[in-house]
Amino acid sequence: MKILVAQSGGPTAVINASLSGVVKRAKMLKHEIIGGLYGIEGILESRLVNLKMQNEEMRLLEKTPGSYLGSCRYNLPEPPNQIYDSFFDVINANKIDAFLYIGGNDSMDSVAKISMEAKRRKLPLLAGGIPKTIDNDLVKTDHCPGFPSAAKFLNVVASEFVIDSNAYSKVSICVMEIMGRDSGWLTASIKLSEEIVNGLNVITYIPEKAVTETQILDEVSTKKGMLLVAVSEGIKNTDGKYFSSIEIKDAFGHPKLGGAGEKVANIIEKIGKVKFVNPSFLQRSASHIVSEVDVKEAVMVGMDAVNALEKGKNAFFVSIERNDGNVYSSKTKIISIEGIGNKIKTVPADFDDLMLKAYVRPLIGKMPKYARRKI
């Protein structure tokens, strides 16, 4: 079989581990493996490479940030459309038997559209989607590769940040902006820092729950001691307006640009000293501190995508299921790609702190331990 694999959307710390899984399993099964550069955008321009990787290169790949094959933010239009003629011209010209796409919501939608269109054209192409997103917002999977590593990095640096900021006798309120336009999984995961730093309170503001300036001030005022406020970039107020679109002024009365996190920091400054950090792109590229569970699962979804092709599966999505039992373990499940793309799994309203921590803890793995003064 000749398999074409490509990567799409924002990179994660482990998107290349999934690529490594695909290449490794394809090599084992003696399939030919072709890389599409810059996702579907590059494939449409016939930018294909032969992926003859050596073992050392594949080992490095598992901890390499970015997208090894290059990525794109390209949404396939609704078929019928002549774009599909171009796409299948490349597929046919290169005698591709199967297409695997590693990506998020939009990419899974592309996989579904390609499957549908191949069927309509009576072409034998098999297609499958491999999940990837730090946002953790793909439906029908326990979680998404990329999320555990981003959550690990953020919990570790959040812990370091609050300990650093509270070195002085006067308490500082720490505010951190976290990625996540439509879902608050990553922001919510910062709650776990309470288990790393003794006496820390974490307040999280997520897109799923509208919040007002008054509510923020009330909630922050009630907390004593060390406080970290984690703010999703996509939070809205009760009028449905993004916090990032609210205009704020700096100390000189000049309008100050900034995202949701800076807006919340500005609000809290009315009642206390605030320290603000926006880890931005660092949170999705931190391959130096990946979660080992995440790397393992990212490789696993890649390998099992090839296994599914081997069984003749088509129009599939590699989902992750958490096994029962006290010790964390997981397995993949090959499900239909239908109903995956363009859906968003949000944090349920009844998902409380205990449930959240139990969900995130095993994905992150071993957390740092610090010396702490008793008084």
Place this chain on the structure above:
Amino acid sequence: MKILVAQSGGPTAVINASLSGVVKRAKMLKHEIIGGLYGIEGILESRLVNLKMQNEEMRLLEKTPGSYLGSCRYNLPEPPNQIYDSFFDVINANKIDAFLYIGGNDSMDSVAKISMEAKRRKLPLLAGGIPKTIDNDLVKTDHCPGFPSAAKFLNVVASEFVIDSNAYSKVSICVMEIMGRDSGWLTASIKLSEEIVNGLNVITYIPEKAVTETQILDEVSTKKGMLLVAVSEGIKNTDGKYFSSIEIKDAFGHPKLGGAGEKVANIIEKIGKVKFVNPSFLQRSASHIVSEVDVKEAVMVGMDAVNALEKGKNAFFVSIERNDGNVYSSKTKIISIEGIGNKIKTVPADFDDLMLKAYVRPLIGKMPKYARRKI
């Protein structure tokens, strides 16, 4: 001997490793060791603790962020001043024989003032200063503990950031703001990322060298391929004005800066797509990715401060000297505290890229290696 130790100024990832060195050596030599909480500010309020730490706690301490004893930003006034009466009241009441202060420029000035004042009062107190600053701007030492770890964190995340940002077919210019009010050592150190990421060009803007908007645009325009622009928070234009639009004062009356990086990003946006990150406090607290050389040396300066006291030294500073030879090694040198405080070691104008990289490389140690596509 009864030794009082305290920490001052902004924490680093290894300021607690120096504390561990002090405690460890004092224990070995059967000295009593007292911690002063929140630096001189807390000592003036008699906030002292007995540091009876177990080995496990001391091991953790070496990789604990923040300041274990608490810190302050407090500058002792010029003597004579009644503040010194209060200070020596605490010293005498607690029968303290020696005082060690772990800190930066301002703290070394405090050590010098305390020594001078003890001498004037004919009190037998010994005093010594232990270097600490990510800014690397203390004079008469090869480098300062804290700098190597901050430089390591920044080079690693800068590499991850540029690889992540260049996943797309369209090139992004990456801009990063780096701490350093008066000296550009940390910003300059980012040059080393060129050795981690193949084909990367790093441009650095440091406080030592004024720069105009036109110069920035000209320099950025000439670079091809992957580009990272590292900007010190304290850069100025040729009129001597800070790039940052926000100018507020910190506790010492120094201008407190923010926004220089954003300003440069804004300028560069005129000629290309820009991605911006400000790691802010994360760069000084990243104990999860300390440089092993840094931890070792931070412990060493702490231990050798106690060794100096043991020899009856007074009014001293523990400086680090780089040994000759191809393999990096270093030793401490006990020098006079006179002329250390409030001086700033800047990056010399003739310190070129090769010299800079040779200076920083061994301090950081092993750097990550990534898989990279050939085409």
